[in-house]
Amino acid sequence: MRPSAFISVPLLLAVVSAALLGHAHAPSSDVIHLFNGKDLSNFYTYLAAPRPGEPPYGKNNDPEKVFTVHDGMIHISGKVFGGLITEKEYENYHLITEFRWGEKTYPPRQDRARDSGILLHCVGEEGAVGGVWMDSIECQIIEGGTGDILLVGSKSKPSVTVRAVYRTTTGGGKERQEAYYSPGGEPRVFTAGRINWFGRDPAWKDVRGFRGKNDVEKPVGEWNTLECVCDGSNLTYRLNDVVVNAATNASRSRGKILFQSEGAEIFFRKIDLKPLR
Numbered sequence: 001m002r003p004s005a006f007i008s009v010p011l012l013l014a015v016v017s018a019a020l021l022g023h024a025h026a027p028s029s030d031v032i033h034l035f036n037g038k039d040l041s042n043f044y045t046y047l048a049a050p051r052p053g054e055p056p057y058g059k060n061n062d063p064e065k066v067f068t069v070h071d072g073m074i075h076i077s078g079k080v081f082g083g084l085i086t087e088k089e090y091e092n093y094h095l096i097t098e099f100r101w102g103e104k105t106y107p108p109r110q111d112r113a114r115d116s117g118i119l120l121h122c123v124g125e126e127g128a129v130g131g132v133w134m135d136s137i138e139c140q141i142i143e144g145g146t147g148d149i150l151l152v153g154s155k156s157k158p159s160v161t162v163r164a165v166y167r168t169t170t171g172g173g174k175e176r177q178e179a180y181y182s183p184g185g186e187p188r189v190f191t192a193g194r195i196n197w198f199g200r201d202p203a204w205k206d207v208r209g210f211r212g213k214n215d216v217e218k219p220v221g222e223w224n225t226l227e228c229v230c231d232g233s234n235l236t237y238r239l240n241d242v243v244v245n246a247a248t249n250a251s252r253s254r255g256k257i258l259f260q261s262e263g264a265e266i267f268f269r270k271i272d273l274k275p276l277r
Contacts, residue, residue, distance in 0.1 A: 033272055035074055039069055040067060042086060042087055043086055043087065044084075044087060045059070045061075045083070045085070046060075046085060046126040048080065049131065066080050067084050067261070074268040075265075076265070076266050077261065079261070081260075081261060082260075085126070085134070085258045085259075086257045090256075090273060091254035092275060094227065094276060097268055097272075098224065099266055099267060099268050100224065100267050101221065102266060102267060103220075105208060111208050112206045113143040113205075114208065114265075115142045115264050116141040116262050116264060118226070119138050120139060120235070121137050124156060128155075135153050137151060137152070139237050143208075143209065143211065143220075144200065144204050144210045145196065145200055146226065148195065148200065149190075149237070158250070159190060159251040160190055160247035161189050161248045164179040164185045165182045166179055168202065169203070171206070180197075181197060181198045181244070182198060187248075189249075199212070199244070201213060216244060217240070225239070232253055234250070235250055
Protein backbone atom coordinates (compact mmCIF):
# COMPACT_ATOMS: atom_id res chain seq x y z
CA MET A 1 0.00 0.00 0.00
CA ARG A 2 1.12 3.56 -0.64
CA PRO A 3 1.96 5.60 2.50
CA SER A 4 -0.58 8.26 3.39
CA ALA A 5 0.36 11.84 4.09
CA PHE A 6 2.01 12.41 7.46
CA ILE A 7 -0.04 14.37 9.98
CA SER A 8 1.92 16.76 12.16
CA VAL A 9 2.41 15.73 15.77
CA PRO A 10 0.76 18.84 17.30
CA LEU A 11 -2.31 18.35 15.12
CA LEU A 12 -2.48 14.69 16.00
CA LEU A 13 -2.25 15.43 19.71
CA ALA A 14 -5.10 17.89 19.49
CA VAL A 15 -7.31 15.65 17.37
CA VAL A 16 -6.66 12.49 19.33
CA SER A 17 -7.13 14.04 22.74
CA ALA A 18 -10.36 15.78 21.74
CA ALA A 19 -11.80 12.77 19.94
CA LEU A 20 -10.93 9.91 22.26
CA LEU A 21 -10.46 10.95 25.85
CA GLY A 22 -14.19 11.08 26.41
CA HIS A 23 -14.97 7.67 24.88
CA ALA A 24 -14.65 5.62 28.07
CA HIS A 25 -17.49 5.37 30.49
CA ALA A 26 -16.96 7.19 33.78
CA PRO A 27 -14.96 5.13 36.29
CA SER A 28 -16.57 4.05 39.49
CA SER A 29 -15.28 5.33 42.81
CA ASP A 30 -13.82 1.91 43.68
CA VAL A 31 -10.15 1.62 42.78
CA ILE A 32 -8.49 -1.79 42.78
CA HIS A 33 -4.85 -1.45 43.83
CA LEU A 34 -3.44 -4.44 41.96
CA PHE A 35 -0.07 -3.52 43.45
CA ASN A 36 -0.50 -2.81 47.15
CA GLY A 37 3.00 -1.39 47.60
CA LYS A 38 4.10 -4.31 49.77
CA ASP A 39 3.95 -7.65 47.95
CA LEU A 40 2.71 -9.50 44.88
CA SER A 41 -0.39 -10.98 46.49
CA ASN A 42 -2.66 -10.20 43.52
CA PHE A 43 -0.34 -11.90 41.03
CA TYR A 44 1.35 -15.16 40.15
CA THR A 45 4.47 -15.64 38.01
CA TYR A 46 5.30 -17.67 34.95
CA LEU A 47 8.85 -17.95 33.62
CA ALA A 48 10.08 -19.56 30.42
CA ALA A 49 13.28 -21.56 30.04
CA PRO A 50 16.26 -19.64 31.46
CA ARG A 51 18.49 -20.87 28.63
CA PRO A 52 17.88 -22.59 25.28
CA GLY A 53 17.33 -26.32 25.62
CA GLU A 54 16.41 -26.14 29.30
CA PRO A 55 12.91 -26.68 30.71
CA PRO A 56 10.81 -23.63 31.66
CA TYR A 57 10.75 -22.55 35.28
CA GLY A 58 6.97 -22.49 34.95
CA LYS A 59 4.33 -21.19 37.33
CA ASN A 60 5.27 -19.63 40.69
CA ASN A 61 8.86 -20.82 40.41
CA ASP A 62 11.24 -17.86 40.42
CA PRO A 63 14.65 -19.05 41.68
CA GLU A 64 16.46 -16.09 40.07
CA LYS A 65 14.19 -13.48 41.76
CA VAL A 66 13.00 -11.96 38.49
CA PHE A 67 9.95 -10.47 40.25
CA THR A 68 10.51 -8.80 43.62
CA VAL A 69 9.21 -5.87 45.67
CA HIS A 70 11.38 -3.35 47.49
CA ASP A 71 11.09 0.31 48.48
CA GLY A 72 7.43 0.35 47.42
CA MET A 73 8.20 -0.74 43.85
CA ILE A 74 7.86 -3.88 41.80
CA HIS A 75 11.25 -4.74 40.35
CA ILE A 76 11.24 -6.88 37.19
CA SER A 77 14.83 -7.80 36.41
CA GLY A 78 14.24 -8.95 32.82
CA LYS A 79 16.86 -11.68 33.23
CA VAL A 80 14.46 -14.50 32.31
CA PHE A 81 11.54 -14.03 29.93
CA GLY A 82 8.14 -14.41 31.56
CA GLY A 83 5.25 -12.62 33.14
CA LEU A 84 3.73 -11.28 36.33
CA ILE A 85 0.07 -12.26 35.86
CA THR A 86 -3.08 -11.22 37.71
CA GLU A 87 -4.84 -13.99 39.59
CA LYS A 88 -8.22 -12.75 38.34
CA GLU A 89 -9.68 -11.83 34.99
CA TYR A 90 -10.94 -8.29 34.40
CA GLU A 91 -13.13 -6.42 31.91
CA ASN A 92 -14.35 -2.84 31.48
CA TYR A 93 -11.58 -1.04 33.33
CA HIS A 94 -9.13 1.84 33.26
CA LEU A 95 -5.62 0.58 34.09
CA ILE A 96 -3.18 3.19 35.40
CA THR A 97 0.49 2.32 35.78
CA GLU A 98 3.67 4.23 36.57
CA PHE A 99 6.93 2.73 35.30
CA ARG A 100 10.55 3.57 34.69
CA TRP A 101 13.43 1.71 33.10
CA GLY A 102 16.43 0.46 35.04
CA GLU A 103 19.95 0.25 33.68
CA LYS A 104 20.42 -3.51 33.33
CA THR A 105 19.72 -5.50 30.17
CA TYR A 106 20.27 -9.20 29.48
CA PRO A 107 20.86 -11.63 26.60
CA PRO A 108 19.54 -11.97 24.01
CA ARG A 109 18.59 -8.27 24.22
CA GLN A 110 21.51 -6.77 26.10
CA ASP A 111 22.38 -4.38 23.24
CA ARG A 112 18.82 -3.86 22.00
CA ALA A 113 16.06 -1.44 22.90
CA ARG A 114 14.77 -1.88 26.44
CA ASP A 115 11.68 -4.03 26.09
CA SER A 116 8.66 -5.01 28.18
CA GLY A 117 4.90 -4.71 27.82
CA ILE A 118 1.45 -5.16 29.30
CA LEU A 119 -0.61 -8.02 27.85
CA LEU A 120 -4.33 -7.30 28.12
CA HIS A 121 -7.25 -9.76 27.97
CA CYS A 122 -4.96 -12.77 28.44
CA VAL A 123 -6.68 -16.11 27.91
CA GLY A 124 -5.62 -19.74 27.66
CA GLU A 125 -2.47 -21.37 28.92
CA GLU A 126 0.68 -19.65 30.13
CA GLY A 127 3.48 -20.06 27.60
CA ALA A 128 1.11 -20.82 24.72
CA VAL A 129 2.79 -18.18 22.54
CA GLY A 130 6.49 -18.81 21.94
CA GLY A 131 6.76 -20.78 25.16
CA VAL A 132 6.44 -17.54 27.12
CA TRP A 133 3.28 -15.48 26.62
CA MET A 134 -0.48 -15.89 26.75
CA ASP A 135 -2.92 -15.16 23.93
CA SER A 136 -3.62 -11.46 24.36
CA ILE A 137 -3.63 -7.92 23.00
CA GLU A 138 -0.47 -6.09 24.02
CA CYS A 139 0.23 -2.53 25.03
CA GLN A 140 3.90 -2.45 24.08
CA ILE A 141 6.52 -0.90 26.35
CA ILE A 142 9.76 -0.50 24.42
CA GLU A 143 12.17 2.38 23.90
CA GLY A 144 10.73 4.42 21.06
CA GLY A 145 7.63 2.25 20.69
CA THR A 146 5.68 2.46 23.94
CA GLY A 147 1.99 2.42 23.06
CA ASP A 148 2.22 0.16 20.01
CA ILE A 149 -0.56 -2.42 19.73
CA LEU A 150 0.64 -5.99 19.25
CA LEU A 151 -1.64 -8.95 18.60
CA VAL A 152 -0.23 -11.93 20.50
CA GLY A 153 -1.84 -15.18 19.43
CA SER A 154 -1.27 -18.88 18.98
CA LYS A 155 -4.28 -21.00 18.02
CA SER A 156 -6.49 -18.13 19.03
CA LYS A 157 -6.06 -15.12 16.75
CA PRO A 158 -7.01 -11.83 18.42
CA SER A 159 -8.17 -9.04 16.12
CA VAL A 160 -8.83 -5.29 16.35
CA THR A 161 -9.96 -2.47 14.10
CA VAL A 162 -7.66 0.56 14.04
CA ARG A 163 -7.81 3.79 12.07
CA ALA A 164 -4.42 3.55 10.46
CA VAL A 165 -2.20 4.77 7.65
CA TYR A 166 0.83 3.08 6.13
CA ARG A 167 4.18 4.83 6.16
CA THR A 168 7.60 3.94 4.83
CA THR A 169 10.05 2.97 7.57
CA THR A 170 13.80 2.61 7.22
CA GLY A 171 14.94 1.14 10.56
CA GLY A 172 17.45 -1.66 10.23
CA GLY A 173 18.49 -0.52 6.75
CA LYS A 174 15.38 -1.86 4.98
CA GLU A 175 12.46 0.10 3.61
CA ARG A 176 9.05 -1.37 4.38
CA GLN A 177 5.46 -0.31 4.88
CA GLU A 178 4.18 -0.29 8.46
CA ALA A 179 0.81 0.55 9.98
CA TYR A 180 0.58 3.68 12.15
CA TYR A 181 -2.40 4.70 14.24
CA SER A 182 -3.99 7.87 12.83
CA PRO A 183 -7.38 9.21 13.98
CA GLY A 184 -8.07 10.39 10.43
CA GLY A 185 -7.01 7.12 8.83
CA GLU A 186 -9.11 4.41 7.25
CA PRO A 187 -10.55 1.79 9.65
CA ARG A 188 -8.58 -1.40 9.04
CA VAL A 189 -8.97 -4.86 10.57
CA PHE A 190 -5.76 -6.40 11.94
CA THR A 191 -5.41 -10.06 12.92
CA ALA A 192 -1.65 -10.18 13.50
CA GLY A 193 1.43 -8.02 13.85
CA ARG A 194 1.94 -4.53 15.24
CA ILE A 195 0.16 -1.21 14.83
CA ASN A 196 2.62 1.55 15.70
CA TRP A 197 1.70 4.45 17.96
CA PHE A 198 1.17 7.59 15.90
CA GLY A 199 4.60 9.19 16.46
CA ARG A 200 6.91 6.18 16.26
CA ASP A 201 10.08 7.24 14.45
CA PRO A 202 10.14 5.77 10.91
CA ALA A 203 13.90 5.28 11.42
CA TRP A 204 13.40 3.29 14.65
CA LYS A 205 16.19 0.81 15.35
CA ASP A 206 16.27 -2.01 17.86
CA VAL A 207 19.25 -0.59 19.77
CA ARG A 208 19.66 0.11 23.47
CA GLY A 209 18.84 3.71 24.37
CA PHE A 210 16.94 4.53 21.18
CA ARG A 211 14.89 7.73 21.27
CA GLY A 212 12.76 9.07 18.44
CA LYS A 213 12.30 12.73 17.61
CA ASN A 214 8.61 12.67 18.62
CA ASP A 215 8.84 10.37 21.66
CA VAL A 216 6.28 10.93 24.39
CA GLU A 217 8.08 8.54 26.73
CA LYS A 218 10.52 10.17 29.14
CA PRO A 219 14.25 9.37 29.20
CA VAL A 220 15.56 6.28 30.97
CA GLY A 221 15.31 6.59 34.75
CA GLU A 222 12.35 8.98 34.75
CA TRP A 223 8.82 7.91 35.68
CA ASN A 224 6.13 7.51 33.03
CA THR A 225 2.38 7.14 33.38
CA LEU A 226 0.91 4.55 31.03
CA GLU A 227 -2.86 4.00 30.95
CA CYS A 228 -4.98 1.41 29.16
CA VAL A 229 -8.71 2.04 28.94
CA CYS A 230 -10.53 -1.20 28.13
CA ASP A 231 -14.14 -0.18 27.50
CA GLY A 232 -15.97 -3.19 26.13
CA SER A 233 -14.38 -3.94 22.76
CA ASN A 234 -12.64 -0.53 22.64
CA LEU A 235 -9.03 0.08 23.66
CA THR A 236 -7.30 3.39 24.28
CA TYR A 237 -3.63 3.72 25.24
CA ARG A 238 -2.45 6.94 26.87
CA LEU A 239 1.19 7.73 27.69
CA ASN A 240 2.01 10.73 29.86
CA ASP A 241 -1.44 12.25 29.19
CA VAL A 242 -1.23 11.79 25.40
CA VAL A 243 -3.45 9.29 23.57
CA VAL A 244 -0.94 7.37 21.48
CA ASN A 245 -3.06 4.51 20.11
CA ALA A 246 -6.63 3.26 20.01
CA ALA A 247 -8.65 0.36 18.64
CA THR A 248 -12.27 -0.75 18.33
CA ASN A 249 -14.01 -4.07 17.74
CA ALA A 250 -11.44 -6.04 19.73
CA SER A 251 -12.20 -9.74 19.43
CA ARG A 252 -11.93 -10.13 23.18
CA SER A 253 -12.75 -7.84 26.06
CA ARG A 254 -11.96 -9.88 29.17
CA GLY A 255 -8.98 -11.71 30.61
CA LYS A 256 -5.98 -11.59 32.88
CA ILE A 257 -3.33 -8.85 32.75
CA LEU A 258 0.34 -9.78 32.31
CA PHE A 259 3.41 -7.59 32.90
CA GLN A 260 6.37 -8.82 30.88
CA SER A 261 9.94 -9.62 31.78
CA GLU A 262 11.70 -9.37 28.43
CA GLY A 263 15.41 -8.71 28.80
CA ALA A 264 15.34 -5.27 30.44
CA GLU A 265 15.12 -4.07 34.01
CA ILE A 266 11.89 -2.18 34.71
CA PHE A 267 10.18 -0.81 37.83
CA PHE A 268 6.48 -0.23 38.58
CA ARG A 269 5.43 1.89 41.53
CA LYS A 270 1.72 2.02 40.70
CA ILE A 271 -0.70 -0.47 39.15
CA ASP A 272 -4.28 0.66 39.74
CA LEU A 273 -7.45 -0.49 38.09
CA LYS A 274 -10.60 1.64 38.00
CA PRO A 275 -13.73 -0.31 37.02
CA LEU A 276 -15.86 1.41 34.39
CA ARG A 277 -19.58 1.74 34.93
